Each structure stands twice: as C-alpha cells, then as structure tokens.
Amino acid sequence: MDETLSRGLAAGRSAPPRLCVAGPAPPPDRYNGVYLALLLAGAGFLLPYNSFIVAADYFQAQYPGSTIVFDLSLTYILVAFCSVLLNNVLVEAVDLHKRILFGYVLSFVTLLFVAVFEIWWQVFSNTTSYGVNLLAVSVVAVGCTAQQSSFYGYTGMLPNRYTQAVMTGESAAGVLVSTSRILTRLLLDDVRLNTLVFFCCSLLLVAVCCVLHQLLRRTAFVRHHVAACSADPLSETQAGDQVTLVDIVEEADGKDYGRLTLASNSDDSAFQSTETLPAGGAASYDTFSERAGGTSYRVSELLVHVRRSGRARHPALDCCAALKRGTQARSATVRRVWPYMVSICLAYLVTLSLFPGIESEVHSCTLGSWMPVVLMAIFNVSDFAGKVLASLPYEWSRRQLVAFSTLRFLLIPPLVLCAAPRAEPLLAWEGWPMLFSLLLGLTNGLVGSLPMILAPDKVPDQNRELCGNVMTLSYSLGLTTGSLLAYGLDALLGPPVYSTCGVLNITDLCIAGCQTLPGTNGSQPLP
Template sequence: MGSAGSRRLREPSMAGTPDHTRVTRFGLDSYQLEEEEEVLGTAELQGSGARGLSAFMDAAVEEPVPDDRYHAIYFAMLLAGVGFLLPYNSFITDVDYLHHKYPGTSIVFDMSLTYILVALVAVLLNNVLVERLSLHTRITVGYLLALGPLLFISVCDVWLQLFSHGQAYAVNLAAVGTVALGCTVQQSSFYGYTGMLPKRYTQGVMTGESTAGVMVSLSRILTKLLLPDERASTLIFFLVSAGLELLCFLLHLLVRRSRFVRYHTSRPRDGRPDSRAGPARGPRYRVHHDVAAEDVHFEHQAPGLGGSGPLKDSPAHEVTSGGAYVRFDVPRPQAKRSWPTFRALLLHRYVVAHVIWADMLSIAVTYFITLCLFPGLESEIRHCVLGEWLPILIMAIFNLSDFVGKILAALPVDWRGLHLLACACLRVVFIPLFVLCVYPSGAPTLPHPAWPCVFSLLMGISNGYFGSVPMILAAGRVSPKQRELAGNTMTVSYMAGLTLGSAVAYFTYSLTRDTHHSCSHPTATNSSLPSGP
C-alpha cells in the first residue's frame, strides 16, 4: 500500500490488570485490526515490497482455499505419475520382441541397469538444481526428453529398421538412457511439486506410476493378441505409448495454471503468512502495546541478528500524543537474490535428511528388493507351454498388484519411521522365493507357473504400499518451505535403492542362462495365447 496517508491504531477500552500487554496485528489489505490479550506478548510482522507489513493478515480476509472440483487436479497428478514411468515400462514390457530380436543376450538387464544409472545421475543433478531452475522448466524438459526416444525408436528402429543388429542394440540402450534422464527429472520434480499440495496428491502421483505399468501391460497384451505380426504389434504399441505421454504433457500445461495449484505452490514461497510455515526470513518487526502505559511502539530486528532497534525515527513510523500512527509510504528495499553457497546447500539437505532418514531408508530398501527381481529375473522365467507369454503375464500381475498397493497407501495409517523400515526389510523373503522358481536351471524347485504369479502378486502389493507410504509421510514431517527439497531427497534414496537392486539383479541372470533351452519345443506357442498350462 503506497499512499502517504496514515492509519490510526484504535485502542478499545479494556478492563483488566495493568500488567498485561496487548498484541496488535495488522490486516492492512482490509484496514482491519485484530487485538488479543497476552502476558507480555509480542508478535512478529514481516513485509514484502510495497505491501509493507502484510504478514499477519486477518484470517477472515485471506484468500479461501480453492476446491479441487470433480477431482480434476488429482486425476492430473495421477496422469503425471503415468507420464514419467510409461516410457521405461514401454521399453521393457515388450519382452517377447526383445527376446526375438536379441536372442541369448541380457537385453532386459542391460536396459534396466542403463536406466537406473542414468536416472541416479539425473536425480542428483535435479537435487542440485532445485534452487536454480524453476519447477515447471525442469518438468517440461523432462517430458520432451521422454517423448523423443519413444517416437525415434518406433519409427527408425521398429518400423524403418535403419540400424544393423549391433547398432540397434546400442541405439535402444541410448534411447533408454535418454528416457531415464527426462523421466527422472520429471519424477523428482513432481515429488517436490506434490509435496507442496495436500498429501493425497503425492499418493495420486505414485498411483499413477503403477497405472503406467498396468496400461503398458494391457496395451502389450492387446496388441500382441490383435496383431499376429510381431513387428506391427510392437510399432502400434510404441505409438500408443507416445500418444499417452503427449496427453500427460498437455494436461500438465493446463493444470499448472489452475487456481488450486497456484494457491498451494505460491503460499510457502511468498511473504504472506502460512500457518504451516516456519519462521520467515527478512527484516522483522515487533509491535509492543503496553496497556498500562497506553504505549504502542515498533522495534526493528535485522535478519539473523538477535538485537533490535526502535523504528520511531523511521519515515515509515510516527508516534503522536494522541495515539500511535503508522505510515507505510516507504517500502523496504528488496534483497538482491544470490545463489546459495555449496556449504548452505549441503547443510539444508542434511537438516532435511536428519528428519526423514527412516523414510529414506524404507523407500530405498523397498525398491532395492524389487529391482533385484523385477524386471530382470521375472522376464527370464519360462514355461514349456506358456512360452514367452509367462513373463508377460507375470509382469502384468506385478503392475496390477502394485497399482492396488498404491491405492491402499491412501489409507490413514500413522506409521512410525522405524516400524515402516522393519516392514520394508521383511520383503527380502521374495528373493529366495523367486530364485526357487528358476533354480536349478532347467529343473527349478518350484516349476509350476502359478508360483511366480502368486509371488509377483504379493511382491507387487507390498511394493506399491511400502514404496508409497514413506514418500507420502516424508513431506508432512518438514515445514512447507522444505517440502520440495524433501521430495527430491526422497527421490535420491529411491534411485539409490533402484541402482543397487539393478546391480544385484545381474547375479540372478546367471541362474537363468539355460532356462530357454530346457523345453523341447520352447517356441511352439509363442505367437498365440495358450489354452492352458
């Protein structure tokens, strides 16, 4: 408010003991004053630019919280989760095409490890740049890097077949690496993004991750059933995935401008008060109202200093014998923004990690165990009758049950960090169970195809639940201004678990090298869905 006029502070009559101090808060936008009694109380006021001391706005005049009409924002966040896992799922779910084109190779393991290694670098890079590049810039670049390889591989490799066998192998790995860079930047940014929204939207994004797996699995099953030609079905499969990715990107561009998103993402960052926020930076103002002496005066406290000095000589403050007057015609100068130092970056991340360390370990252990088995070992499980359909069905079951687990994560359960970590560690039992489905090679201990299907179902539900709950709870353990960084930090732990799991998965590949030679007619039913086991 830039007028040179002054507003008088009304002091209503008060019957009470003279040793009380009245705290006066200013709602300057409505020119209303709210007064309350408190023993020797003080109130801090913070301003921003020409708005002066607008930090303690009256709750009655604050902007009302916008509604998520028809759950449109939740649906958009769900599709966001689809968008940053759909490209990777598209590359690894067409396992039948990969086995046919690159027989006797560890193509699925190589793709998984390539994706994870690049993704780990990308999430660390994003964690460093979180204060330097805007949130939506990072998300937009991520979408473009994810969409490009899908279109390139579908047209140049699957359709036109422009590359030789060795070149195509390298090009596919390079495409997966590019997808990893784009999708991981999206993913870590979206977790920071939804960390500023209510908790259910983080759960919506994680549900979208599983939805991506379900959609890709169903798309692959349908294209394989409807189009007998493997090359044609794979081309349509990739084009459908590219179309879905483009839809997610366009929807994000629309949702980011909605009142609901702008309200929640701007409040923790601007100068207005937020009941959820911690202490704000910048110059501070203390208002003392001594009821006994009928005196009102201001004290100014510079940021980071313990002392304070009176503002009575300031051109923005005036005291008269008839009462106290405050003028706001001289706004405080804005501090020049500068990049944080490396020490400040590390300290900020240490403080956040110290609060959410149990959640970080929980999500890392959960995904470490999952990546030891999925997609690598699951893609190598064979059956003499089901043939290549078995790994497709196992992966579809995992994606569907993972989707169910992430829906269950929305249940209001108050988990303690250590209890959550203990439950995540119990999932290690899935590793020996899946190994028994492929070892000894050629005559596994659990040969029936129902065993890996049941284990995949249970592993998917537990992965969806214990992979979502830590991410949801972590944002609520820190202040609103730290939620984006908390989301990025959780993504670092998530990617660390994925990386270690992918590395360990190479050990399981040695257990399956002779699996596809164990049947006398391994490819007899590869082109059509069998009628029974």
C-alpha cells in the same frame, strides 16, 4: 520451494527468503480434476521406461540368449541415479515447469525415434540396434528423472493426497502399458507390427500427459497452494493471514533478516519475538497498528544488522555462503526424514533385484513367450492396488515402515527358485511365480509410496520441495543397488537356455531375418 535459493546460488549471491502463508481456504478441486490429472502425470513420466520393460517379449526375441532386460533396467537406473544427483545440485536453476516440459519432450522424441527407426524401418544391424536401445533408455532416463523429482517437489506443496496421486500414477503407468501390450499382442499376430502399435500408444499417452500438465498449472487450486509457499507476504497476504519467516537469510546488502509475523490482534501482548540476536548485531523494531473494517492489525518486524567492514564482499564469498546454507538445509532435511529414506531405499532394492530381470527369466511350457508379459502385468496391477491401499487412513510409524521394507527380502529366494536352475526350476508350476509376483507388487505399492507421502509432513513447509528431492535420491539409490543385485541373482540361474520344454520354437524366438530350419516346421529339438 527452495527454487529461489538455487537461483541465487547460480547467480553467485543468496536468495530472498521463501515464506509460507496460511491464508484463506484454497479453491476447491472440482470433480477431483487436479487429482486425476496428477494421477495421469505420474503415469506419464514412468510410461516410457515401462514401455521398454513390458516389451520384454519383443527384445528377448530380437536378442535371444542376451541379458537385454537386465541391461535396459540397469542402464535406465544408473543414468537416472546420476541425473538425480545433478538435479539435487541444480534443481532450481531451471524453472520447475520447464523441467517437466523438458522431460515430456525428451521422452516423446526418443519413443518416436525407436518406433520409427528401430522397430518399423529396422535400419540398424542387430549389434548396433542393441546399443541404440540402451542409448534410447538412457535419454529417456534423463527426461523422466527431471520430471519425477520435479513432480514430487511440485506435489509437496499440495495436500498429501496429491503426492499419493502421483505415486499411484506411477503404478498406473505399468497397468496401462501392460494392458496395451496384452491387447496389441491379442489383436495383431505379427510381433514387429504389434510392438510398433504398442509404442505408438505410449507416444499418444505421453502427449496427452504433456497437454494436461500445461492446463493443470493454470488451475486456481494449484496456483493457490504454490503461491502459499512462494509469495511475498507483504504483497500477497490478506488481513488475518499468519506469515512466518522461518529462515535467517543473508542478503547481499549485508543484512540478516529474522522472523516476520503478521497477525490480527485484539491484544498487543499477544505478539512475542523469540529471535536470538547474533554477536555483534543490533536490533530494531518497527510496529504500527491499522484499523480496517473494525479489526486492528499489528505488524512487528525484527531486523538484525550485522556489523561489517566497509569493503564489499567478494562474489565468491557470497557463493560459498549460499552453498553452505544449501548444504545445511539438506542436512537438516535428511536428519528429519532419514527413516523414510531408508525405507524407500530398501523397498526398491528388493523390487529391482527381482523385477523386471528375474521375472523375465521365468519360463513356462504352457504360456511360452506370454509368461514374462503375464508376470509383469500381475506385478503392475498388484503394485497399483498397493498404492491405492497406501491412501487408507492408518498411522504408519517410522519403525513399521523400515521393518516392512526389510521383511520383503524374504521374497527374493522363492522367486529366484521359480527360474533356477534354468533347465529345471525347483518351483516349476506357473502358479508360484504368479503368486510371488503378486506379493512383490502389492508390498511394493505400499512401502514404496508411504515414505514419499509421509516424509513432507516432517519438514517445514519451505523445505517440502527439497524433501521431495532427497527422497528421490534415496529412491534412486535403492533402484541402482537392486539392479546390480539382479545381475548376481541372474548368475545363480545358470547358463541361458531358449526353452525348458525340450523343444526350441524358432518362430517364437525370431522376428525378422530369421528362417526356420528345412524340414522342421518351425521347431527343432534342443541339443
């Protein structure tokens, strides 16, 4: 929506106004094809991150006793947060669809590299491999963040249910990845082989999402809604369209343009101008009537010409003015949607403080290395269900959303007690962490998606993409603080142990280059 504005900033001059047109009825979304494509798109840009996190059993076995899951999560979040900050400054310097394509290509290449060189060939030493995986997650974070912010701005130009589709797709990514991980582990006993197949499945899904996006952007439904917020009303509107220029934009030729309205009129008195002229300005009105097909139309245009000196403005002054307008637009947007920003920030702060780090540290004598896989699958499925529930017709107030997000802090103590202390957790029965994981996912699905769905309605149409960007910034802030809090909670668990069951299963912990002790038959009593 503010794409042209940022291009103007990059060029050192202000951009032309962005106009939103309420024209003819949009083309239908036949068979909900656009909705389903955006659902899969939401899965596509979070799928690479989920692939690393859901493969926690592989990484914990590869680096026993380490905080690999915490490190992967924090690395992704920190890089994503920095990427969001950069994206909010330079978001419109590159075309929206090019940003999305860039993210898909970057994610595909990175996953392919990890699958071939890290898992299949294992060309790196254990220490180097640890750093390579963190680097891979960092690269994935850059691409996924560019996609995520772009998709929220993209769907902000579509009806609300399509933003909900993307957010549901984010949860669907977890469900798809968890299902893939469970199936590969059930079908293949070799840990390295089933992890390789698992990453190949993720690669295939990313490729499918990339192709679908290229087809989606060409649909008549999407093109209509995008054009409604970016088209030139004088060239695109039809008779009877309502056109409103809601910004006062300073052009390079020294003119400030006010409000432009195009409307069908049966009574000339129906048109009224509410613009206030700036000091030192002069106004001129150009009106005309045209009869076409028996209907009369009246076009009224208010032009405000600011008196200037004869000297040309320095490009730096135009750039500063454009930056000032961009800052003011963001400030105005934040004032309108700050409760939604607070709500989504708190929601993901709680979620990331527990998932995936603390949940990956919950041990089970019955399930063994399956425990983190099961808990993550429960979270992802319930999170998906929560996002589906978010689409139900209920009017959530701003106060309700903030209160709901705050109440979720009550989930932190019981889930921590499922893993603390490590040797003898206070809530040792496997049913407790499963229950709390279910509640964590269900509430995250609700309060993690509702602010993103509702916030764009609180800003003018031409600021919807900008709203998506600032909401993503708040979302990333919650992710970052939650990931940092997870390290503090991990410290409360005590020193790491390999098992809470009194027997250390060497074959369950080692993947390659690890030998069982002589005469132990794969098991060794803990010291």
